[in-house]
Structure formats: structure tokens, C-alpha cells
Amino acid sequence: MDSGAQAAGWTDERVETLKKLWMEGLSASQIAGELGQGVTRNAVIGKVHRLKLSARAKPTNTAPRARPAPRPAPRRVASPSASLSSGSGGASMMGGAVKARMSMPRPQTMGATALAASPEIETNLYVAPAAAELFIPEDKRLNLLQLTESTCKWPIGDPLTKDFYFCGQHSLESGPYCEFHSRRAYHQVDKKRR
DNA sequence: CCCTGATTCGC
């Protein structure tokens, strides 16, 4: 009995699922995860475009597609070596080590995520720059002149008062902040406020 | 750093 060859090939069923989920606003990675591990987010996006499904939720948008992206020279890596004997009816794929790439068990705020009915009163109109999250001993606090290339430049407190200082921890090579504040800087913590 | 979709191009 033949078996296998399920990862590749977009069956009508899968295409329908793709359309459905895409229209519902799910992200490509989520759809990929839903379809199966044999499908990557790139595959989903690629298929979406081939189907001309892009622009799912854009009723009134006449904005041109940004820029055609002036590619200098993608220069893709040539085939490492076509020494892999293809054909010969040797289905040597699927060894078993299925790496669960990209695990995201977190709900994450998607487009159709309803707001939690939290009657909490937001009295704090002014939120400090995530200060109280990391206590810095006084002897470690730095002022503007004390900052160096290797000190975390995350500001803490109100710049207009004396209780202002910089984190001062050893900063990462990849940024001006320490590891802790580097995360706070970007990452999707609150996403965009619509 | 994380994520998102968009695009290109070798297969």
C-alpha cells in the first residue's frame, strides 16, 4: 500500500483550511502550525499569494503596496551538492527527528481577540518607564555622564527630578541595554494600540 | 530581541 507524501502538495482540503483561517485573520505562522508541522509559515504565505488571497482585511485601503522592494542581489546559495540520489523510489525522508520549530503556546493578541472585561480603573495615567521592575542599588546607578559603551542606558525615573538614573548594568553587544531591559525595549508586550 | 507579511528566485 502506498503511503507517505502528505507533507507536500496542497490538497483542496488544505487549501480551504488555509483560506478560511487566513480570512479569519490568523497569522501565517499560526495557520502553518494548524495545518501541520510539514508546513512552514513561508509555505503558507507563498500559497496565499499564489491564490491571490493577500489583503484579507482591507476594506478601505487605497494605499499602494509600499515599495516593490529593490532587491540588489538576493544571491541565493547554490545547491550545496546534488549528490542526493533522488528518485529510485527511495523515500528516505522523515527520519523521525521532528523538531517542533517555533512553539507558541501563548494566546497572543490576535485581531479577533476580544478585550477582557476588566473593570479595572486605570488611574495611572503616567506610567514610569518600567522602572519599578528592576531595582538598582544606589551605588550602581549612573547619571548621564557616567554612561559608557558597556552600560545599560535604560532610563529610570523622572528625568526632571533627582530620582532619575540609568540602569547601569552591563549592556549587551547587540544593544544599548542590558538583557533585562533589552527585552522591555522591544518585543511584543503590548503590541500596537489600535 | 521578538514578531508580522511581502517578495524573489532556484528548484
Add this chain to the structure above:
DNA sequence: GCGAATCAGG
């Protein structure tokens, strides 16, 4: 047609 690599934005 397919999707990895890459790009570009947030």
C-alpha cells in the same frame, strides 16, 4: 507550483 531565503516594517 512550491517554499527557503531574504527583505522590510513594527
